Amino acid sequence: MDTFLQIVANGLMLGGLFAIVAVGLTLIFGIVKVINFAHGEFLMVGMYLSFLLSTGLDVHPYLTAAAVAPALFVLGALTQRLLIQPLMSARDEHVQIFATVGLSTALMNLALLIFGADIANTPAHGVRSQVMLGEVRILTGQLWVLAAAVALVIGLQLFMKKTRTGRAIRATAQNRAAARLMGINDKFIYILTFGIGAACVGLGSSLIAPLYPTSPTIGTYFVLIAFVCVVLGGLGSIPGAFFGALVIGLVDALSGFYIGSDLREAVVFTIFLLILILKPSGLFGTRMNLSHVSP
């Protein structure tokens, strides 16, 4: 029983990690309608920045978020302005896909070129120490990640519902032409949204850096799982992505223990495929229609 509780706790903590990566991804998809294949590399860039800042200035990696999140905001905004915006009106979807795939490839290999294939260990500053919650052992850093993910989801929801800019973002996503007729600058909204989405993963990267060794390919692992969470929670839904991430975290932990740790990913991706094919609106259901079925 203790083992089971421990596995569930591990799964939830893992879910928090996935959530903090998935939230930005689902935001960008929901509003800009672009799947950011480079999202994992945004995380990787953020983790390297966090590593460099915290080792260079000898500060707690969490403090680097103050610089990393704005830096990622700029990276995201530039991506939208320079790479996606010129392609928004492209008739063929493949150009948008390849644009972010190209960015992903370029960033990952740039990191290889600069840092080599070796891993970089961000100093932990105590976040890898364990706390006991009843019978269950948890890393303090993992608790912080989960707490940050919850705060981020609530904060984003409030921003989207309660502020004028948030409403403008939702309006643009729901009906772009009508939003323009209201006086909303849709291009600016997209740049802002992409920036926010990237800043979310920037915040996440400062929290993840002390827990995971940083490497040029770290993004691929996280982003593929993040895609699963996003689809599971219903594309574009921020709370959906959060709960999707918790579910996937649990699945990952439980299947790792009961089926075999080398098959965890196979289980996760099989679930992903089943959802994609059988219930594309996600477990928690949204209006988003990803097959664009024509009449």
Next chain:
Amino acid sequence: MLEVKNVDAGYGSTVILQDVSLHVEPGEVVTIVGANGAGKTTLLRTISGLVTPRTGSITFEGRDITRLAAHETVDRGVTLIPEGRQLFPDMTVRDNLLMGAYSRHARDYQDDTLHQVLELFPRLRERLDQHASSLSGGEQQMVAIARGMMARPKLLMFDEPSLGLAPIIVAQVFEVIAQVAATGTTVLIVEQNVFHTLKAADRGYVLENGRMVLSDDAEALLQNDHVRQAYLGI
């Protein structure tokens, strides 16, 4: 107030409007009638900045707005109520209306305007917290008009306001348009429902195959043989 001069416009390689000119004076109700596919919607989209003309010019209150983006045109006081309502379906009626007051000049008066608009559409007051998609077609059209008025436009343009509505609702919509005009707002309407709009308008234009073929007082157009034959079926 609004002056469209020799405008050519279209999408991609397709030309829709050819050498279109028209003018609207302050306080007027002007209508553009024509068959499906004549280019009426494209004309309004061009004025509002959703489509950029290839040649020709558009001026509003003496200032050139030919190449302004849609959101900039709204800031100048030109608002389009698009064909088929185009509400934000997953937002409440209140949020839809508030989005109408997004533009800089309307923002500060948001609460006052909302109050005024709800006076005009008392029915919407009861619906404020419902999602726009849960409303009937007629109610949605009212929200669309109210949302347009929230921008405090000097010129309000209607694209097919009667589209898909039952005759009794159509009559209500035209009553509302008359009330809007009575507040001093200048109105430009595009309609297939030729009879109703000409009844409501001061002046009218007839658009056929992307060209203006007729322009006259609304009364005169109602009596015009070509109009009667082509659009009224008499």
Next chain:
Amino acid sequence: MTRASDTPMTAHRLGLIAVAVLLAGLVAVPVAVGDQFVYHIFITICIFAALSTAWNIVGGYAGQLSLGHAIFYGIGGYAGVILVNLGISPWIGMFAGAAVAVVAAIVVSWPCFRLHGPFFALATIAFLEVFRVLALHFRELTGGATGLMIPLKIGWEWMVFRERLPALLIAFGMLLVCLAVAWAIRSHRLGFYLVATRERESAAKAAGVGTVKVRLMAVAVSAALSAMVGTFHAMYLTFIEPESMFSLQFSIQIAMFALIGGIGTVWGPLLGAMLLVPITEFARGALGSEAIGLHGFVYGVVLMLVVLFLPNGIMGLVHRFTAAPGKTVGEQAAPVAAAPRSAEPREAGREVMRVEGLQKHFGGLHVTNDVGFTLREGEILGVIGPNGAGKTTVFNMLSGFLKPDEGKVSVLSPSGEWQQPVTPGDFASIGVGRTFQIVQPFAAMTVEENIMVGAFHRHPHVGDAREAARETAHRMGLGPYLNAEASSLTIGGLKRLEVARVMAMEPRILLLDEVMAGINQTDVRRAVDLMLSIRDTGVSIIAIEHVMQAVMSLSDRVIVINSGQIIAQGDPHDVVRDAHVIEAYLGKDFTHA
């Protein structure tokens, strides 16, 4: 005219010569230089070009962006190596791998076809990850993470050589096979169907294309070719492991070469591989491990630049320089060559379509309410009603694009039985053709090719289809624009193209959705004449129209739909005087005006 058709021909011939020179160079250069490393580069070019060409059949022609093509490559590689270890020649293993890959391809793709664009790509990535994890897991079969070595048996039988030349020849041969298959598909019916499905799935369905079937064929062929190349590459590498055989980066590279060379073109993938592989291999050779990541960085940057500035790849650039300037000229107002009509009014024939009690709801909206009518042979039935009345919804149910909630549509088959078609394909094959209100041209095709997609319905061979398409084009007044890109037509031209594509199917029942909207008065008159002449050949027509003048002069009978219901039907002149109709169109006041 002769000059105009000369230019593309010479350009075409020049292109073929250029391709032949490039291909010859792939063998000649390494043989002439004789350096091991140069051999290696050219073998790698051949392998990547072959894989990319195979990918292009799915990713380019069919427009299904697979980022998991390494699945098939990996299956081929593992099949080959596992069988070699059992003493079976890779020449046989290659086909075993291809067979497994075809099965895998169908299992992977079939459920994924309802996913478009990025979601299809994501699904293929997920499948790739599953395959990689499974390959790591089943150690007894694959050797797991430690990988598999091939036993050192040398000779043609084992595809393993001391010298590089035979390996180059095999790689080159595989490239030729892939190119030949890709070329053959593109220039036959399957290629037309694939591109049509990619461009406009609904229009392709309406033209009788089995869209799922043709995509599955494309995927199967592509997977088989990829697997065969995979087998050879495994033998060439002499060592395989899951991380390199089922690699996402590798899959992306394959797709990338096609995109950079020119996605959907026959020669694009070859050009892309020839351009990029040498750069990166030289960089790797010259800079060594210092430059780890450099080639990937270059790939990524080039890919972004290409999508931004050269969306049609190198082939797009080539076309821009070779294309004859000013291919479409002026107004597309070539006369419609309508046959003279017989003067005496004809009797309408037997019933050919029965529509009974159709009901359709969208959410809470009752969009079609108890619609029923019959259509007779050689009759024109006009359908009118205000915008949003639900006319197009009825059309969608008469052509299989929407399933009615209740009610049925029966069509008299050519053999005289009443049948109830279900899918768009059923409707097309029983002889019901339709147009779309919003024109649906296949933008990447010429006018002639657009019409050919319809003509293939009756004429499976390219030559016959082309001839039928030309005939239809001339009849529809599109003769002078046969070689123009469909996207360059005016709206009137596109409307006629829409009708021409359906006419080329030689339908018995023709559903026309507002084909006269937005065309000028002269064209309306011509279109009316054309429809009457079509009717006189025994075709039955149902036409949704707004142009009243056309409806009145065209229709033998009219039905009026308002708010999803038939509110009047009968003789056109009686119907327009009906009070309900006037009210629906003009509002209540008008009846008293």
